[in-house]
Amino acid sequence: MRSPFVLLIVLNLLTVVCDAVRLFTEKGLRDNTFFYHNGDGGHAYHFNLGTHTSIYFKCVQYEKLKCPGRAILRLEGGFRHSQAHNHLPDPDLVGERHFRANVLDQVRNARHVSFQDIIDQARRDRRYSRTVRRRMNLRRLRTPMYRARMASFPPVPLTLRELTQVLLGHPRVSQTVDGAENMYAGIYGSALIQVIPIAWILMENKTREGYRAVFALLKHLCPNLNPQRIITDWELAQQQAWQEAFPNATLQGCLWHLCRAFIKKANKLRVLRFRRHFPQVLNFIRMACVICLLPEELFDEALDVLRARARGIDFISAFILRGFFTYVERKWLGNQYRRTWMNFYRCMIRTNNSCESHNRMLRKAVGAYRPNIYAFIEAIARLEHNAHLDYVHMRDGGDARSTRRWQSVLADRYINALTRDLEDDLFYDRDETIWNFLDRASSLV
Incomplete structure (x- = not known):
């Protein structure tokens, strides 16, 4: 095997000879590697071996395409292709390699810039042909970009x-x-x-x-x-x-997560499959979700109102909903912790959507499920x-x-108006007032 010292001498000599015969030297895909071409858009080569009189090259597609293409550089100055290739030359190969090298340099230096932003900036550079900018997309460069950025970090910890x-x-x-x-x-x-x-x-x-x-x-x-x-x-x-x-x-607690839990349970109890033939089933589930907007002392009474109205409207719907109402009563209204924490009466902030929004921002910034x-x-x-x-x-x-969406502002005002009506009319017809509140507030769920 040729020693590193001899190989270094050969490569240095190769650089001198390349300058003499107009053979261009370019950086390869890996560190401390190079490829060579004569600048006419023809085939490109890797160094293969050297002797005292000649330097031999093999095609850069030797491994990928099993290309048998070869070239010889005589030390007195002659360069020629010695064996035919099994593929056409790629005139954009050098441009693609330059593009890739510049992108990887940006990845190493701009640690806090996303891969997509780096690619977008590089593809606006008109020094590269349109074909190069079209080919060099994020799908093609994501893996080498990831490796280049991770190379500057310590090994990944396990715990x-x-x-x-x-x-x-x-x-x-x-x-x-x-x-x-x-x-x-x-x-x-x-x-x-x-x-x-x-x-x-x-x-x-x-x-x-x-x-x-x-x-x-x-x-x-x-x-x-x-x-x-x-x-x-x-x-x-x-x-x-x-x-x-x-x-x-x-x-x-969070109102959005509460509604999600109610819907999930209704689906598990197979209640939602009847909503096409009995649409009032879904309406009662929505009204159960907004019980939490009432004062805490009205929670049990509101659930009794829903049960009574379900029996009065449609006995079949009441039968379908019986398991769901029992779930609300035992797991939520009967739980001393949840009962207190689900009281959203006159609350200005009823969800932790801001946290969910920031979690979504984090997922977008990370760009992977398990990064x-x-x-x-x-x-x-x-x-x-x-x-x-x-x-x-x-x-x-x-x-x-950003300002709040107009739908959110309108929903707050609507709930405040319903709450005022509830407080004004509660002592006249208690059950009817609670029913009207639940019926009208359910449109917001």
Whole structure:
């Protein structure tokens, strides 16, 4: 086998001879590799072997297409093709390799720029032919771009404990986009009346003990944190851990997740399959979803009203809904925790949709269902940077967030009007007033 020293001499000599015979040297796909061409749009070659008088080349498609194409470079200056190829020359090969190299350089240098943005910027460069820009798309370059970016990171940790050691030992991994702060174990909030994400926490399981550890860390990082209201989905372990950590805060569930749970249960009970022949079944499910908009002392009475009206309207519908009404009564109204946390009477904020929105932003930024941990941290860094810029803009009097949709504003006003009517008419005809409230409010679900 030829020694590295001899190979280095041959390659250096090859460079000198290439300059003499107008043979162009280009960087290959891998580090410290090269390919050669004579600049006429013909075939390109890799170095094969060298002797004292000649240097031999093989086609760059030797492995992919099993091409037998060969060329010889005589040291006195002659270059010729010595064996025919099994494919036509690609005049855009050099342009594609240049395009790929430039994109990978951008990936390594611009850590917080998405792959699609880098590709879009490169495809606007008119130095490349239209054919090159058409061929070099994200589908073709995603894998080498991913490898180029991941090459600058430590090995992927297998557990959260290993990840902690990586973040402690390599602060650059979790630094912010501007490099001024480190995101690991840091909380940055806003006192303005806006919603800005302040923390993402990785957990191995969703147990009560796990949430206790999370909130203990949260209180350690923010010793003066004193939330007035906490809105979560209906995960009991999380809700109880919140209540223990912040006993003075008002805990509240999410209306959207409540409606989703009701619909999911109705589907599991096979109630929804009758909605075509008995459309009032779906109406009663919707009315059950808005019981939570009533005062808590009216919850049981409202469910009794729905049962009575179902029997009065259609006995078959009442029979179909009996299991669903029992579920609402036992699992929600009869649960002391859920009953309190599902009370949305006169609540300005009834969902945690802002959290769901930020989770959706995170999924979009990550771009994969199960991402590499360092790609995940990079996505968080981009979101943290945007959140910080929004905070500074709002602190200076600007409005960085989009306005609420008109449907949401109209729904709030409609619920407020229904609540006023309920309070005014409740003492005249109690059952009829509750029924009217549920019937009219159900249109919002």
